[in-house]
Amino acid sequence: MTAKKKTAKVAKKAATKPKLLSGGNPQVAKDDGDTPVQAYIAAMPGWKRDVGRRLDVLIVHNVPSVRKAVRWNTPFYGIECRGWFLAFHCITKYVKVTFFRGSSLRPIPPVESKQPDVRYFHIHEKDQLDESLVASWIRQASDLPGDELF
Numbered sequence: 001m002t003a004k005k006k007t008a009k010v011a012k013k014a015a016t017k018p019k020l021l022s023g024g025n026p027q028v029a030k031d032d033g034d035t036p037v038q039a040y041i042a043a044m045p046g047w048k049r050d051v052g053r054r055l056d057v058l059i060v061h062n063v064p065s066v067r068k069a070v071r072w073n074t075p076f077y078g079i080e081c082r083g084w085f086l087a088f089h090c091i092t093k094y095v096k097v098t099f100f101r102g103s104s105l106r107p108i109p110p111v112e113s114k115q116p117d118v119r120y121f122h123i124h125e126k127d128q129l130d131e132s133l134v135a136s137w138i139r140q141a142s143d144l145p146g147d148e149l150f
Contacts (some may be wrong), residue, residue, distance in 0.1 A: 010050045018043040021083035025090040028070045029120060036070040047125045051095045054129065055088055062135050063142040083146020086138065090133055097121040097134075107133075 018026040018039065026043035035073055041052040052075075059066055059077050069076045071087075078084035088096045102109045111120035113131025121137070123129060 018045060020045060023090050023092040024048065025073055026072050030069075030071055032067075032069045034068050037068040037075045039072055040073075040075050044095075048090050048095050051123050051129075052088065054131075055095075055097065056128040056136075057133055059086065059138055062138045067143070078146050079142055083143040083148050085144060086148045091122075094122040094124045097123065099137060099141050101141060101149075102137075104144055105137050136141060 018028050019117060020043070021027050024041050024045040028040045028043065030036075037056065041049060041056060045051045056075075060062035063077070063079070065079065066079050067080055069078075074087045074089045076084045077086045083100075085100055087100075089096045089098070097109075097120060099105060099109055099119050099121070101117050102113075103117050104120065109121040111122060121134070
């Protein structure tokens with residue numbers, strides 16, 4: 001295959017809309033930066049896309065130095081040298097927001113995990129997002145040591 005054909009094939013693949021996995025979760029390749037996160041958000045189905053956009057805006061507004069990446073078909077947000085503090089994921093009936101050190105947040109996010117430090121917050125279609133509470137969780141989480149260093 002010539003270099004020109006290979007470049008065209010890569011460009012075509014990048015331009016195609018990501019496949020939706022179970023629960024409507026977009027399949028986006030592992031990559032660092034805002035571009036893959038925005039591709040994930042753009043591919044979120046229906047009302048979930050607006051939730052993804054709003055979460056991304058809240059995170060960037062409250063943590064201007066945030067680092068972004070997509071891992072395991074999920075947007076991750078973190079602080080360099082401290083690791084990931086938050087991720088979100090499409091589930092069939094809600095968007096699952098993961099706080100990796102959620103048990104240290106006040107108030108504690110409502111949904112428990114099998115892992116003692118992790119807490120979840122679920123956003124359903126008809127929910128009114130308490131942006132001040134979520135922003136508070138985001139700020140608190142970003143000040144804590146993260147999950148995995150990058």
